[in-house]
Amino acid sequence: MEKLLTPREAASTLGLTYPPKGWIYRGTVKSIETLGGHHRVPKSEIDRLIPQKPFSEGPLPQKSPRTYRV
Numbered sequence: 001m002e003k004l005l006t007p008r009e010a011a012s013t014l015g016l017t018y019p020p021k022g023w024i025y026r027g028t029v030k031s032i033e034t035l036g037g038h039h040r041v042p043k044s045e046i047d048r049l050i051p052q053k054p055f056s057e058g059p060l061p062q063k064s065p066r067t068y069r070v
Helices: 007-014 021-026 043-049
Strands: 039-042
Touching (some): 039 043
């Protein structure tokens, strides 16, 4: 079974300071409603919203040093 997060936990994982309930109500974030009427966000939704790293794991390319004309 997939891990379900509260909106507050989902916000914390995404680096937000408030729960994304507006996103849930608009359908931007898919959630599951509990029998008590509370929303839970599947971990797969969080993974979908977190941008993937464009480069492979490893050192970033180094910039060439700047030279200035006098």
